[in-house]
Amino acid sequence: MGNTSVFSQKKTDATLVANDTLKSNDIDPLTPAKAAFYSAIVPGLGQAYNKKYWKIPIVYGAIGVSMYYYIDSSQKYHQYRDAYKRRLEGYTDDEFSYLDNDRLISAQKFYQRNKDFSALFVVGFYVLNIIDANVDAALKQFNINENLSVKPDVHLNDVTFKANVGLTLNYNF
Template identity: 30%
Template structure:
């Protein structure tokens, strides 16, 4: 009987000792995570965006009152009006430079077309000289074209007529392009923002290779580093 009691007491003590030596996995895991966070905070870099203050404002903010359709209609009525509405003043010289250049080329080709056409009509009619009512440009061209065949004069008529048509198409196309440009700019102002939270930077750098046994200096390679901020 005494032996049985001694055995039972021994088993109880052994179980208590074994339970006391069992590691606390929850506490151990928390301690490991705490130490890892400390190491990360010391060696790593914080991946957060800057706090927006008075000195660090967003460059652009969406403007819900800005109407893309209104910018499109204004550019349709008057070239460059949509760009003014979008506050893109620097695009006005491009718009009027392109349209003005096409208009100037059209006027020049139209003048030559009319002169060559009149000279062709006179040559075909067998006239020896232009009429008194003809402009001076026709008289000068008729004198220069004395030894030129009617086919050559007809080719010049067709050449300038084709250039006139191309200028008209280019003028209409450029007008449409500036309308689309005004709409796209207004769409970005209305719906999107560009700020410091999204940026990229390219900087030069140098990467050193491992030091090999055969050489005394490590290999050096110039590189470009791209930094993205979201």
């Protein structure tokens, strides 16, 4: 095996050009923005752009479950509200005839609060989907190789024979 140089030189028209012979990873600064934009348009599309397909069911599961509880709480809120309005008009033939007015009011408050929390979770998971796509695309561009490593290390103290715990940072050239 001969010596491998990092740079090669070409001479063209009395100009010396140095070419990098190491493999360079091109960094596209717009990749995180594209991933975030795609996830903002269609949830999960940014994860597909990052080739993290296993995250797409998690995104749709989180947003879907939150949306289900929002719709369910909204329907139940309207049922209790309509029953209470009918009671105020003098009707007693609603589906909640076994509940008094105070219970109808507290049920309305309960389902209104659940509806609000569910809407907050839908928006939160949607935003988290966008942030995840952006951060994942940004982290994908970091140079990770074997030359840099952080390892836990335990040394025995020569005097006390107690363990000294620490981290070592190794960089190989």
